Amino acid sequence: MAHTMTRLLHQESAVPPVLLTVAGSDPTAGAGLQADLKTITALGGYALTVVTAITVQDTQRVHRVVPLPGALVAQQMRCCLAELPVAGIKLGMLATAEIVLAVAEILAQWPAVPVVADPVLAGTGGGTLLDAGGREAMLQHLLPHITLLTPNLPEAAALTGLDLHTASAREEALARLGQQSGQAVLLTGGHLPGAQLTDLLWAQGHLSAFTHARIAGGPFHGTGCTLASAIAVGLAQGMTMATAIERAQRWVRRCMQESLALGHGQRLLHVPQNEAF
Ligand code: PXL
Secondary structure, eight states, X not given: OHHHHHHHHHHHSOOOOEEEEXXXXXXXXXXXXXXXXXXXXXXXXXXXXXXXXXXXXXXXXXXXXXXXXXXXXXXXXXXXXXXXXXXXXXXXXXXXHHHHHHHHHHXXXXXXXXXXXXXXXXXXXXXXXXXXXXXXXXXXXXXXXXXXXXXXXXXXXXXXXXXXXXXXXXXXXXXXXHHHHSSEEEEOOTTSOSSEEEEEEEETTEEEEEEEXXXXXXXXXXXXXXXXXXXXXXXXXXXXXXXXHHHHHHHHHHHHHTOBOOSXXXXXXXXXXXXXX
């Protein structure tokens, strides 16, 4: 009887879309692989988690980064992709040029799977999370395989070499990165001052703006990882890019509102309890 019930429950519940996140471990679980796992699960996906690096950090700073060999990252990805029905990939901290190149090679073999990439260069409180060669490798080899790139302002400035203090420079940066990926780029506006913040989407030459009231009380740890993961789940669930972005922004804002000041530094994003998204 109990066995039959279990079987019925399994049959009746829809199979969640499978998301593969490729990211660094953050032991505070505000950002990184742990943030991805929380968001993907909460929004109705099943997360496969490929580790790229171990970071040692608290809420104040990154103390140490130990990247894994590129071949080991590639082997984890290949093993998951060969067996499991991956409907979306999220890329976070890739740590080294070697890992970036290994990941790019695998993405080239799975062109039908949408890829959302957060070009993680540094921690919220400092600390280098991608080596100098990695940046160049990302531009040349990774971007062509990416469906949506989600840089924040410092990341877009570092990737383009542009000073992004004016709106026209920001649009120029978006167009440059967009043309290199050929698909879409979302430039997040949280680093700009003001009571309102605007995320700008470049998609096949068209710009659109998403404006929200700023949530006070930061700094927050994990906003970039949480946003990119949430968008990846939405795309895997069949949402349009704009709908996936809007749902992800609502999700990040709720996680910011629920964030916890557990240490002495940044607030850790936290999953709202018992809410449907
Ligand atoms: O928020 C960017 C980020 C991504 N991934 C890992 C991190 C951080 C920030 O500290 O530690 C593993």
